Amino acid sequence: MKYNFDEIVDRRGTYTTKWDGRDWLLSLGMTERYDDDTIPLYSADMDIACAPKIVEALHAAADHRIFGYSLIPPEYKKAIIDWFKRRLDWQINEDEIVYNAGTVPALSTCVKAFTQPSDSIIVQLPAYPAFASATRNNGRKMLNNALVNNNGYYTIDFEDFEEKAKQRETTLFFLCSPHNPTGRVFTRDELKRLSDICAANGVIIVADEIHGDLIRQSETFYPIATVSESDKHIVSCTGINKTFNTAGLHCSNLVITDKALRRKYLRERGHEVPTPFAISALIAAYNESEDWLDELKVYLDGTLKWIDEFLKERMPKVKMFVPEGTYIIWMDFRGYGISDKEVHDRIYSEANVLLEDGFLFGAGGDGFQRMCIPAPRAVIKEAFERIAGAFADLG
Ligand SMILES: Cc1ncc(COP(=O)(O)O)c(C=O)c1O
Known part of the structure; x- marks a missing residue:
């Protein structure tokens, strides 16, 4: 690949809702835990650097002064x-x-x-x-x-x-x-x-x-x-x-x-x-930047394939249909037979991964969790390992 989507770019300190919004997210009640170890995967923006041509164009715009x-x-x-x-x-x-x-x-x-x-x-x-x-x-x-x-x-x-x-x-x-x-x-x-x-x-x-x-x-x-x-x-x-x-x-x-x-x-x-x-x-x-997007799509497809296999093997009670579009996954946790609050606590507090509770998406959302996956694959893998760990006792 020409572009390195595995690169981890530290976004802290750049005014992001995802990585700098701790107090705001806690005040909204999105989560009860947010610390240096939290992996936020709730927001639909990417933790992946923009196409170099865009960055160059922005530099040129800034250079006009x-x-x-x-x-x-x-x-x-x-x-x-x-x-x-x-x-x-x-x-x-x-x-x-x-x-x-x-x-x-x-x-x-x-x-x-x-x-x-x-x-x-x-x-x-x-x-x-x-x-x-x-x-x-x-x-x-x-x-x-x-x-x-x-x-x-x-x-x-x-x-x-x-x-x-x-x-x-x-x-x-x-x-x-x-x-x-x-x-x-x-x-x-x-x-x-x-x-x-x-x-x-x-x-x-x-x-x-x-x-x-x-x-x-x-x-x-x-x-x-x-x-x-x-x-x-x-x-x-x-x-x-x-x-x-x-x-x-x-x-x-x-x-x-x-x-x-x-x-x-x-x-x-x-x-x-x-x-x-x-x-x-x-x-x-x-x-x-068309070639960047086309490569990104290959990368996202690879991440989704990994997630699909991981869930089938390690968390078979979670149902997920590989999305035909978007970089968002919609996971059905109802197979565990526990309350939405318990699912939430296990993911958000125990695994320390920040997703979005399904009820926020209106009728039909209870029992579901939404995750945005446009991040370096290592981050997604770590999030899933932690989530699987938090549900391991439930089979
Ligand atoms: C369906 C949909 N519409 C709109 C938005 C936000 O779009 P914008 O950043 O252009 O306001 C999002 C962001 O997640 C979205 O998923």
């Missing part, structure tokens, strides 16, 4: 257009791209821009909590089209989805594709069905596709905007934050093809432009 107001240059949008055309055969036009300082704030802006206070929003639980909070914090009603768990492989209940989409108050659907935390990469057919139902019922789809570049080598990811006859009811969220481990640079981009929707969105969002660092990083990422 002046960090004044910036504007989005044509190279920025061209890099996005070329990336999605080249990798996914998705044709995006320049004026459809809308910058945002993060996908999470964009979800909330979508709710305010596209729905009324009396409206309902469909979410597919268990899901990344930002969808529920964007809905509830803005006073909208959440309708759960619960994903169906078939022995760890989650599928969509289309009848229930259609029934919810048909309700008069339903105006928006938060699609998470690939799905966090279940790891599903929905098929073309599944996505087309969702899109068709929404189009027929006047429901706008806000598709969070920020894990779309991070799928297994054997899988194919389809942006939902590419599977339907029309994409006028679709707002797609893309970004370099996950793909290139630049979440701290706050650089995500929506694709909104419908002019009226775009106008509504921009009115709600207000003035927002990327920093010179985000601009430089995005151009270097999309134009010059």
Whole structure:
């Protein structure tokens, strides 16, 4: 491999939530223990150094020594257009791209821009909590089209989805594709069905596709905007934050093809432009770091293979479906027959590994633990050895 993903980079002292957020995490009740020996694997950012071309571009931006107001240059949008055309055969036009300082704030802006206070929003639980909070914090009603768990492989209940989409108050659907935390990469057919139902019922789809570049080598990811006859009811969220481990640079981009929707969105969002660092990083990422991403995917697949084998051999009571996409695993601990609190205590206090309790992902999350695995493999192995040790007495 050209890149060394095994390198351990000490992130302490760099203002990270994961490694410097001890007091904050304890105050949230995420864990009762956080010390120098804690392995935090709860947050979806990587403990892996960024692609060298991105680092070089950031150095060059810093070397200018002046960090004044910036504007989005044509190279920025061209890099996005070329990336999605080249990798996914998705044709995006320049004026459809809308910058945002993060996908999470964009979800909330979508709710305010596209729905009324009396409206309902469909979410597919268990899901990344930002969808529920964007809905509830803005006073909208959440309708759960619960994903169906078939022995760890989650599928969509289309009848229930259609029934919810048909309700008069339903105006928006938060699609998470690939799905966090279940790891599903929905098929073309599944996505087309969702899109068709929404189009027929006047429901706008806000598709969070920020894990779309991070799928297994054997899988194919389809942006939902590419599977339907029309994409006028679709707002797609893309970004370099996950793909290139630049979440701290706050650089995500929506694709909104419908002019009226775009106008509504921009009115709600207000003035927002990327920093010179985000601009430089995005151009270097999309134009010059593709080989880094392709190697990273090989590395992540290898880590997942190791985890799958480890669990089967050492913790057979834990069920995990190797995710089709994302670098997140969703482990079912119910096989131990102990309470969620005891599972939590064994992992977080005894093993001293910080994950995320499944209940945080809403209905269907009880009994599960979510782990983010984009770290040097030695760290992941150490975490699993410790967790296995904490459950050894239970077989
Ligand atoms: C599905 C999903 N959406 C959004 C985010 C956060 O995105 P951003 O950093 O662009 O706000 C995450 C991070 O874990 C995520 O998993």
